[in-house]
Amino acid sequence: MKVVVLARRLKAERKENIISAALSLFSKEGFHATTIPDIAEKVGMSVGNFYNYFSSKETLAKELILYISTYLGDRIKAINEGPLTTEEKIAAIVTMYFKIAEERPEMIEYFLRIYLSNREVFRDGCEGIICVSSFVTEMMIFFDDGVSSGDLRDQDFFSAFGLFMGYLGGMVFLFGEKILPEPLNTYEAPISDNIYNALRVI
Amino acid sequence: MKVVVLARRLKAERKENIISAALSLFSKEGFHATTIPDIAEKVGMSVGNFYNYFSSKETLAKELILYISTYLGDRIKAINEGPLTTEEKIAAIVTMYFKIAEERPEMIEYFLRIYLSNREVFRDGCEGIICVSSFVTEMMIFFDDGVSSGDLRDQDFFSAFGLFMGYLGGMVFLFGEKILPEPLNTYEAPISDNIYNALRVI
């Protein structure tokens, strides 16, 4: 019995390794420029064995976006459930997002460059927001809370969501392209202000 | 003499056809999933002949982004040079952008999905904002004018640019994914408001 448990843990660990290697390679090199041999080599695993963990390159790509969505969703959830005001929550989300963009850029880059851009890959099984719902749901909760507490105007969710996420994504993109003259965190305050100004009750 | 002129016109026309076909295919299928044979077939041209017009797939991709940047830049320029207030200009840009997104979605989609995401492709020759400068420059002018006229807060350009363009891009993305419950133009008013609120002098 114990052996089975150990084996299962080992398998989960190996899978984590693949996810981590793939995330890094996909976001750095692009989905098509990254090959399965590349990933296998980075994990220290044979090509054939890779297919014991993921049935195809596309499956892997879909699991990755799920992984990221959960990761981001968890962090937003923590903020949502904390004691902050709406204005502070906005700042907290911006700070969290930019922190990830600097410390684990693969995650944001994967989101922006792989998920948003390779429609063919995510066509089957990730329609709509299926694969990013953990994350989107928490953003919905954030807005609802903000509206309930009288801080934010009651407007269409997607108008607000597009503003928030489009803005942050855009900034990270500019950062990634080395177009921004200052480090990302310099922009945290003005951006949080802009978002709050855009959404708050007037 | 006439013959030469006609031939030249024909060649320019053929080039336009390729641009149009490629724009559509790239934005619908992705850069890597679109093949030269696909493009050639859509234009009704042999693969070999395609290379009489564009020296490589990458060259084509770069000409495309230049084409789009100029197209958008021209429209923003017209708005900039019109008699509108800053608030009206914002609405005009949003309307224009969404109109293009509905009438010629390939243009915006290309921008969002191909240009922003296939870094490798645009690495040489489109560094920084080189290939989108027509468009970015006009956005700069818009902001400067808004600040000069006392309507907009004087803040870092990229903070404002990221808000504006990240927002619009995000909305078009949601639209393209069929996530938005309403037609795009429904959102024009609230979005324009959000942007103006975010940027205006308080």
Added chain:
Amino acid sequence: MKVVVLARRLKAERKENIISAALSLFSKEGFHATTIPDIAEKVGMSVGNFYNYFSSKETLAKELILYISTYLGDRIKAINEGPLTTEEKIAAIVTMYFKIAEERPEMIEYFLRIYLSNREVFRDGCEGIICVSSFVTEMMIFFDDGVSSGDLRDQDFFSAFGLFMGYLGGMVFLFGEKILPEPLNTYEAPISDNIYNALRVI
């Protein structure tokens, strides 16, 4: 009548231009790496028109080797018919060959690199020595004369021919590869000596 003559002369001239351009390109870039558009451009002629002068790339290649063989044959003939001793003739041929190798390297290079190495190209129509007979014939005469005059041993022609031409070709090859430490003409005397020693009556 006059017009016809002029036209014919013009055509011959154009053909010479093609031959000259092709010789240069083939020997510098190789047969396969040289394209018909390359040649046409160098001549300042359209691709289509090229085919009014030569029916195919292979035909051109075969005419070139004929041209070179005649060129070399004529020069050897002049030496053969001059008043020199056999030893002097050897030196004269070596000098002539190296002079061409330095002044019009395309000719020797074409011979060594294109003709000798692209069997497929010359398979039909240049079997055996058909396309280089002007040159080989003169070398035969040189040997016969040398034997008749009692200077050279009477041996199989090809034993002698291979020595003479293999030697000179080898030296030009080493020269072309920049392997030779000295300029080509430095070697004229020792090489002539070696050849004479190899062939003379003992």
Added chain:
Amino acid sequence: MKVVVLARRLKAERKENIISAALSLFSKEGFHATTIPDIAEKVGMSVGNFYNYFSSKETLAKELILYISTYLGDRIKAINEGPLTTEEKIAAIVTMYFKIAEERPEMIEYFLRIYLSNREVFRDGCEGIICVSSFVTEMMIFFDDGVSSGDLRDQDFFSAFGLFMGYLGGMVFLFGEKILPEPLNTYEAPISDNIYNALRVI
């Protein structure tokens, strides 16, 4: 453990098969006229798998010349280190060379037709004599020994090398073109004599 060894042996064997097939095809058809599918088919291997053994057609070509140079160098070395006089060594080298030209003509043909003539292919990594140094070095030793023993005149190495190798190459070329009226070995004696006469102390 045994399995690994066997696999390694199998892989080496497959590589030998490719070398052998490529040598034959290249020398018979020419470098450019031989395609990777041709080679793969001759080996009984898929095109894709070929690239598990050689990273490109050029790499293969370079390994081939190395292989041949070593093969020839080894044989000359054996002669150099044997008990023969200089005159006998010359005859031995000629005999050996012609024997290879008859039994494994691909080797000599590859040398003459592919290596010497496709400069572009060998440009990177085979500059000068890099890829044929095993062979050239042994020829240097032969000459040095001959001079040391007082049999050969002390002259520039390349003058002598060009004579020897240009001569042999020329004869094999004539043989390959079916120009020679007699079988190759008929010429061994007169050619050895000619070479010895050309180089010996007078």
Added chain:
DNA sequence: GATGAATGAGCTTTCATTCAT
């Protein structure tokens, strides 16, 4: 004779996936 756009077969190379071991 002259033009050059057009053709299309063919090239080298890549890579997701399979499968015998």
Added chain:
DNA sequence: AATGAATGAAAGCTCATTCAT
């Protein structure tokens, strides 16, 4: 579970040659 050689379809691109003008 693990290996990595093997497959083969498909990609981007080239180029000798043709042909409408």
